[in-house]
Amino acid sequence: MNSQFSIPSLPETPQCSPNQLIQLASKLPDATISIPSVDKVLEAIEQGKADRVSKLDWVYCIHAKAQWDQQNIDRSRKTSAAIWKVAISNSWLQHQLLWRIALYYGDWQEQVLAQSLAESFDIFANSDLVNHLLAVQIIRALRSTQAGIELAKIACEKRINRTELLNTIKEDLPIWIPLFSRFIEEITPYFTTIRSPNQQQVRWVLSCLDEISDSQQIKAVNHLITNISNDIASNHSLLIDWLRHNYRNGENWYKLSDPARQKLREWIGGINYGDFQKLVNLILNRLDLQDFESNRLCRRRDFWADYSNRFERLRILLPKTSQIAIGYQIQGDLDLLEDDGSDCTEVCIFDFGEWFVAEFFRGRGSETRLFPKNPRNQQILFGESTLSVKRIRCLGGDKHDHEFLWQVFSRIWLANNGILPNPDTQPSRNPTADQLQQRENRLERWKREIERLEWEARTYV
Structure with missing residues (x-):
């Protein structure tokens, strides 16, 4: 061996006598280790001493109850019911059990709760002291065969959307379980089961639609439009306004199904025609009109009823006298018509998609004008706050009379x-030759009148 490398010296191993260890242990104080058990907890409950059970004992009891049940099948349900009765007045235990039962019914794979505890939940949930709790109502929903619909119903009753619901219960229940993510798909299916939804319920469904992803919203809106009645749509302009704003123009329109697009057109038109119809009826009832003026307005109202599905938008312009008489009975896009010396008349401007139609109710001329829907006309007819009869006439456009048989020829013209x-x-019905001749005679006078009115308009503007 090379003398350069020497073996290091190691300390001597101390000699310990077992007798010394025994002597040392004998001097330690006595210690009793308490091992939790289900029986211990159940015994405390039976003796009315549940308040003395430690949190550690409760946790062990809940965890081990399933295994205990297998060895005590005949007592499993009765003892679980007793545990739930304690939870009614023990908020800490209540939280432990509710959290686990939510996992149990929330598609959670691990065994988190004894079946007997899950099946005894109603003992707790039916108590008047806790049945009003949101967490309890939600677990009832999770237990049902239509959990998503029931969760949507709860959210609707509370007037809260999914985000607000989860924020409310996140301290009480595990909000990350799959059902809480999926129930948004049931929002519109639930809403469409409400026979006569009120304004608050409509606001609720729109709040829910506003917070979800684009793909979820498209699916939900398709279901909404195709599954609610025309009566509900006609009674809730708020719903129609939201749909019009989000889906009538732009790429979302083409993501809707064909049936949904058709119904939405009809709803928007129906709401707008309803405003037009209401305006005519108010004028007939509130203004002192001559008989021929009243008859003329009734015929206009009835004629445009045949086009009610086509009204995209409506703007109502009233002279001062009409605005005073009608007051605030009309809710649409309503403005004061500037006085430019023209005969007193109301004017309605209809948006028919590719065309704007201006309808003059009364006075000389009393025509219908058709304007192409271009940026200039849109800005003037729907954007400018002050318009007058002469200003509208000065835009030109194609025009049609309201003389004898005008309905027949207006329909062809449109x-x-x-x-x-x-x-x-x-x-x-096709007019007779005599009727056509009578119309032609009246039409000549109307054409001369319109030419004079248009000249006045150009001169004024």
């Missing part, structure tokens, strides 16, 4: 420009 009546509308 159809030639792609504006068609509602489906199933009855066609007009």
